Amino acid sequence: MDTGTIIIGLTIFVLACFAGAELIAKVPPTLHTPLMSGSNAISGIAILGALLATGYPESFSSVSALGFLAVIFASINVVGGYMVTHRMLQMFKK
Amino acid sequence: MAPAAFIQTTEKYVNPMSNHSINFIYLVSATLFMLGIKYLSSPRTAKRGNILSMIGMAAAIGTTMATPGLHGFTLIITGMIIGAVIGGYTAIKIKMTAMPEMVALFNGCGGAASALVALAEFQSNTGGLDSFTLTTLLLSLIIGGLTFTGSLMAYAKLQGLIPTRPVTYPGQQVVNGIIVLATVALSWFLFQNPTSILALSGIIILSLGLGVLAVIPIGGADMPVIICLLNSYSGLAVSMTGFALKNNALIITGSLVGASGIFLTKIMCDAMNRSLSNVLFSAFGQVVESTDDSEEGPTGSMKGFEVEDVATILTNAGSLIIVPGYGMAAAQAQHATRELGDYLGDQGVEVRYAIHPVAGRMPGHMNVLLAEADVPYEQLFALEDINDDFSSTDVVLVIGANDVVNPAAKSNPSSPIYGMPVLDVEKATTVIVLKRSMSVGFAGIENELFYKDNTMMLFGDAKSSLQKLVAAMK
Structure with a gap:
């Protein structure tokens, strides 16, 4: 990977960390649990990598098998995380 | 060195033409995730935020699925259905009180997914990875692996499948240190021999082991952190x-x-006045220190009262602050708590709730449970907002909270929790404590509050005690 690519990647990473910290500091304690489960749900974004790993090989291989497992785990994370967060937030709706 | 190279997502799968549109959708998704968190700043907009975040995720997944040259859709969709069914089913079935372990479990799945993706990437590029890619993949594999097993351990501890008390053995930290060093050494070896399956397997096993061993010595009360x-x-x-x-x-x-995650970790540590390394390495709550080392223990005796006595005190109160703790969650007593609060509120008593930041097993745990029971969030107050009001309050009702109301944190420098900010409940005219038994709390320390003259203990299951109290008052 060339250095320019690495630098841009790191730039995105650092800026996103600061943006994230700013946003999160404004979440009130009442909503800390939904924050946790909600941010947990978006960490299931690893599913993108899982989809590519599963779908890249021309035929079934060890790579697509690993990708398939990753798809399952990431889907649990995404679907479970969002639904649990939704369930919790519904209680706050008044 | 063209910076534009970075824009090319996963160029080996995709023709460059479609890369820009894919990346643009990814940017939209990331923006929606950030908006989702931004809307969490108020309970009124929070639900909308979660839906925006879901849309962002759906867009990212949909775009990736549309990547030209992708095959294996049967496999992909099967995997997604299996995961969605498992995740969805548990999310619907889980009790609100079990939310901490649920989050731990989902989190473990996320860690496992990252590690597996990294492993797949190793497999498809054996020997052909540059050192930056290799480093990041190894980090993803190691961090993902230890997140997976560490989260499973946290889950097992919170579910009571394994002892919640810290499990320690001599030389524990040396063993963990050796594992870390061995992982680093194997990673270095892998750099020299990128095709070594043995080194790769070793790294996987060590990272999984590290997750287990790092969480084992941490007590149940520290699980939020x-x-x-x-x-x-x-x-x-x-x-x-x-x-x-x-x-x-x-x-x-x-x-x-x-x-x-780091932000919440810091909040939790600050709320306990402990450093992160103290939480991670001190096996807090394991040793019940021999109380007779000239340090004077609590004086007086615990006074158990009958439901009727307590009910009389409550009906005569003008103001009441309810302090819930993990015991309320364990007894599923949040609805019974709300009933009591509502009844007294209808009688003209000023009812408020004081929420300690580390009450329960997760940040905001008590807030979620009380919201489930329909307690208006305007009645919930954080420690710093209500702590000055205890002295002017008639009655404090402590429901299954212990360490967060222990005055020793202020008065006894030899106490393990000394310095932790606690709720000053003892300043109220009367303190009623609902407690299951006479035993010590999770930190394994005595609570002199229970022995004070203005404290009334009501022993028994919190839920049934509350129901009896409401019945007795009516």
């Missing part, structure tokens, strides 16, 4: 995968999750 920390690790693992795959969506999202 661990869950937050593991949450941040899973984000970090995702970012690392993103670096390796040159995928902006993963880098941005991972850093958001990482930041949120």
Whole structure:
């Protein structure tokens, strides 16, 4: 990977960390649990990598098998995380 | 060295033409995730935020599925259905009181996914990875792996499948240190011999083992911190995968999750006045120190009262502050708590709730349970907002809270929790404590509050005690 690519990647990473910290500091304690489960749900974004790993090989291989497992785990994370967060937030709706 | 190279997501799968549109959708997704968190700043907009975040996720997944040259859709969709059914079913079935372990479990799945993606990337590029990609993939593999097993351990501890008390053995930290060093050594070896399956397997096993061994010595009461920390690790693992795959969506999202996890970890540690390393390495709550080392123990005796006596005190109160703790969650007593609060509120008593930041097993745990029971969030007050009001309050009702109301944190420098900010409940005219038994709390320390003259103990299951109290008052 060339250095320019690495630098841009790191730039995105650092800026996103600061943006994230700013946003999160404004979440009130009442909503800390939904924050946790909600941010947990978006960490299931690893599913993108899982989809590519599963779908890249021309035929079934060890790579697509690993990708398939990753798809399952990431889907649990995404679907479970969002639904649990939704369930919790519904209680706050008044 | 063209910076534009970075825009090319996963160029080996995709023709460059479609890369820009894919990356643009990823940017939209990342923006929606950030808006989702922004809307969490108020309970009124929070639900909308979660839906925006879901849309962002759906868009990212949909775009990736449309990547030209992708096959194996049967496999992909089967995997997604299996995961969605498992995740959805547990999310619907889980009791609100079991939310901490649920979050831990989902988090572990995220860690596992990152590690597996990293492993797949190793498999498809054996020997052909540059050192930056190799480093990020290894980090993703190691962090993802230890997040997976660490989260499973946190889950097992919270479910009571394994002892919640810290499990320690001589030389524990030396063993963990050796494992870390061995992982580093094997990683270095892998750099020299990128095709070594043995080194790769060794790294996987060590990282999985490290997750188990690092969580074992941590007590149940410290699990909120661990869950937050593991949450941040899973984000970090995702970012690392993103670096390796040159995928902006993963880098941005991972850093958001990482930041949120670290932020909550810090809040938890501050609320206990302990450092993160103290939480991680001190096996807090394991040793019940011999109380007779000239340090005077609590004086007086615990006074158990009958339901009728307590009910009389409550009906005569003008103001009441309810302090819930993990005991309320364990007894599923949040609805009974609300009933009592509502009844007294209708009688003209000023009812408020004081929420300690580390009450329960997760940040905001008590808030969620009380929201489930329909307690208006205007009645919930954080420690710093209500602590001055205890002295002017008639009655405090402590429901299954212990360490967060222990005055020793202020008065006894030799107490393990000395310096931790606690609720000054003892300043109220009368303190009623609902407690299951006479035993010590999770930190394994005596609570002199229970022995004070203005404290009334009501022993028994919190839920049935509350129901009896309401019945007695009516």
